[in-house]
Amino acid sequence: MHEKFLGMTPPMGWNSWNTFTHAINEDLIKETADAMVSSGLKDAGYEYVVIDDCWSLRQRNGKGELVPDPEKFPHGMKAVADYVHSKGLKFGMYSCDGTHTCAGYPGSFEHEFQDAATFASWGVDYLKYDNCYKPGHMDGEMLYKRMNLALRNCGRDILFSACNWGHEDVWSWIQGSGAQMFRSTGDIQDSWESIKTLFLSQLDKTPYSGPFCHNDIDMLVVGMHGGSNNDFIGSKLGGCTDVEYRTHFSLWALMNSPLIIGCDIRKMTDYTKETLMNPDVIAINQDIECRGPYIVPGHDPAVLMSLVKPMSDGSLAIGMFNLGDKKAEINLPFWDMGIPAAAGVGLEMYNCWTRENEGRFTERYAAVVEPHDCRVFRAKVVMG
Numbered sequence: 001m002h003e004k005f006l007g008m009t010p011p012m013g014w015n016s017w018n019t020f021t022h023a024i025n026e027d028l029i030k031e032t033a034d035a036m037v038s039s040g041l042k043d044a045g046y047e048y049v050v051i052d053d054c055w056s057l058r059q060r061n062g063k064g065e066l067v068p069d070p071e072k073f074p075h076g077m078k079a080v081a082d083y084v085h086s087k088g089l090k091f092g093m094y095s096c097d098g099t100h101t102c103a104g105y106p107g108s109f110e111h112e113f114q115d116a117a118t119f120a121s122w123g124v125d126y127l128k129y130d131n132c133y134k135p136g137h138m139d140g141e142m143l144y145k146r147m148n149l150a151l152r153n154c155g156r157d158i159l160f161s162a163c164n165w166g167h168e169d170v171w172s173w174i175q176g177s178g179a180q181m182f183r184s185t186g187d188i189q190d191s192w193e194s195i196k197t198l199f200l201s202q203l204d205k206t207p208y209s210g211p212f213c214h215n216d217i218d219m220l221v222v223g224m225h226g227g228s229n230n231d232f233i234g235s236k237l238g239g240c241t242d243v244e245y246r247t248h249f250s251l252w253a254l255m256n257s258p259l260i261i262g263c264d265i266r267k268m269t270d271y272t273k274e275t276l277m278n279p280d281v282i283a284i285n286q287d288i289e290c291r292g293p294y295i296v297p298g299h300d301p302a303v304l305m306s307l308v309k310p311m312s313d314g315s316l317a318i319g320m321f322n323l324g325d326k327k328a329e330i331n332l333p334f335w336d337m338g339i340p341a342a343a344g345v346g347l348e349m350y351n352c353w354t355r356e357n358e359g360r361f362t363e364r365y366a367a368v369v370e371p372h373d374c375r376v377f378r379a380k381v382v383m384g
C-alpha cells in the first residue's frame, strides 16, 4: 500500500522539540491538536502533530518492543494517535538509526522492522528518524534505506522524515532512500544568527530538493520568543523580533523547506498567527513543482538577497531580504530575472505581507528594507 501523493509538497505540521524537549505528555499533545484546529492552522494546511525525542521508557520490554513512558502517556500511544486523528490531523513520532536516541532513549538500530510494525499498530503517520549513537562501523545511507524499507512494508503509509543533519553528503543519496524530507542542518536556535546561518548554508543545495523529497532546513522558531525550556535552543538567547520571525518564515517558504512549527501553538500572539497562516506565503511553499529559488545578482547575497522561485502557474514568487544590520535599498533588476522590458514584458507585483497589489513595473523594482526585514511578492508576468 502506498498513498500516491504522500509528501509531494513540503510537509506542514508541529513538533514538540523546540519548545518542550523532554517535557511532553498526553495532555500537551491533545491540547496542541485542539489548538491546531481552533487557531485555524489546520485550515491553513498544517497537518502533522509530531512527538519528538523523550517519549519512551529507557528500556524496551521483554519482547524487545518500544514502550511509551506511562507517566507521560498513561493511555499509550494509540490513544494519542486516535485523538489526533479524531481532529482530522495526522500523528508523527520519533526514533533514531543508532542504538539510542539523542536524549538516550532506545534507538531503532537492529529493531527497524519491529519498530515500524509498532508505529503502524499505533496509527503513526510520520516518523522523524535521527542519527545519534549510530555505531561507528555502520553506513548511514544503508541505515536510512533499511528503515525506509521497514516503513514501506509495515502496512501503513508513514511519511519518512530523515534527520542526519546534512552528514555523509545526505543530499546526494537521500532521494534513493525514499525519505520524503531530509534534515540538512544542525539544530536551529531561537536566534536571528541561527536562522541566517542555516539559510545561507543551504543555498547551494536547492537543486537536490524537489517533489516527494524536500530539504528540511529545520523546524521553525517563529513565535517562540525565547519560550524553549532548553538553553541551547534558546531559553537564554532572548528570542527574535516578530519581524525576524516573519523573515524566517518567508525564507523557509521560498526555500521549499517543510514548515514544521516549533512554538507553543496554544499561546500564539496575533502576529505569530498572521505569520504562520499567511495563505499567499504558504502557497509559495506548497507549489506542486517545488522548483528551487535562484538568487538575483547585483548585491552581496550574504547581506541583501533577492530570491526568485518560478511557480507552476507561470508567475514568480519573489523574496527581497535584508540580512544585514543596516537599512538599505534592495534593487531588483528584471533583466537579470529573464524579463525583457524592451519586448514589453513586465511584472504585476502583489505584496504577500501587506496583501496589496503594488501595480505594474517594468525594468526594475526597488524597495528600502529595514534590517532583518523582507518583502515577499507573487508577481504575474504581463505583456504590453
Ligand code: GAL
Binding pocket: 017, 052, 053, 101, 102, 103, 130, 131, 132, 163, 165, 186, 187
Ligand atoms: C537532534 C535533532 C533535533 C531533535 C533532538 C532530539 O539530533 O536534530 O531536531 O530531534 O535530536 O534529541
